[in-house]
Amino acid sequence: DIQMTQSPSSLSAFVGDRVTITCRASQSISSYLNWYQEKPGKAPKLLIYAASSLQGGVPSRFSGSGSGTDFTLTISSLQPEDFASYYCQQSHSAPWTFGRGTKVEIK
Amino acid sequence: QLQLQESGPGLVKPSETLSLTCTVSGGSISSSSYYGGWLRQPPGKGLEWIGSIYYSGRTYNNPSLKSRVTMSVDTSKNQFSLKLSSVTAADTAVYYCARLTYDYGGIFDFWGQGTLVTVSS
Numbered sequence: 001d002i003q004m005t006q007s008p009s010s011l012s013a014f015v016g017d018r019v020t021i022t023c024r025a026s027q028s029i030s031s032y033l034n035w036y037q038e039k040p041g042k043a044p045k046l047l048i049y050a051a052s053s054l055q056g057g058v059p060s061r062f063s064g065s066g067s068g069t070d071f072t073l074t075i076s077s078l079q080p081e082d083f084a085s086y087y088c089q090q091s092h093s094a095p096w097t098f099g100r101g102t103k104v105e106i107k
Numbered sequence: 108q109l110q111l112q113e114s115g116p117g118l119v120k121p122s123e124t125l126s127l128t129c130t131v132s133g134g135s136i137s138s139s140s141y142y143g144g145w146l147r148q149p150p151g152k153g154l155e156w157i158g159s160i161y162y163s164g165r166t167y168n169n170p171s172l173k174s175r176v177t178m179s180v181d182t183s184k185n186q187f188s189l190k191l192s193s194v195t196a197a198d199t200a201v202y203y204c205a206r207l208t209y210d211y212g213g214i215f216d217f218w219g220q221g222t223l224v225t226v227s228s
Contacts, residue, residue, distance in 0.1 A: 001171075032212040043111070043218040044203065050211040087154060091212025095169040098154040 006099030012107040019075040023088035032092035111219035125191040129204030143187035144207040147200035
């Protein structure tokens with residue numbers, strides 16, 4: 001199985017801050033990397049697919065980059081509704097695997 | 108907008124079978140492009156893909172769960188279901204259903220809210 005390592009596991013930030021979350025795959029996955037947002041009691045939401053493609057309806061302050069084994073999710077200006085947990089997932093080969101998540105909290 | 112909703116018992120006894128159903132609204136599961144998927148998240152742990160089912164009934168399971176997983180689909184009700192046998196406390200988790208698309212590998216583009224299933228006597 002492909003292991004996904006996400007960092008940090010949590011972070012605190014102010015509204016308006018630029019936030020970066022990283023994800024590393026245990027082997028090359030080309031651009032087969034997706035990012036999800038999860039809020040308590042709500043359905044997880046696909047934000048980014050294919051490493052850098054924004055899912056429809058997702059604000060442009062979210063962006064993704066990377067290829068091979070190293071990937072980044074960036075929130076350019078953190079908004080109150082962005083305080084949530086974020087997960088990366090490799091879609092290169094089954095079994096599909098996820099990172100352990102990053103919890104973004106208010107500072 | 109596609110919506111998915113999980114339903115089933117919130118408490119299952121050890122060694123018994125966990126049964127969940129996912130009801131899809133806002134679209135048909137009888138699509139040639141999509142699969143129904145099941146995932147779970149144990150308390151304090153990461154997300155784990157359990158398996159996926161096509162509307163034809165073809166299934167793909169995570170080998171980590173070996174032969175304990177059975178999935179089925181009812182296109183007339185726009186539902187797909189999960190059964191996990193011989194459960195233990197380690198199967199306690201929030202269980203999600205999701206739509207799986209293969210536009211660029213396996214992507215879960217719509218999810219249910221999740222349902223907590225506790226395994227306890």
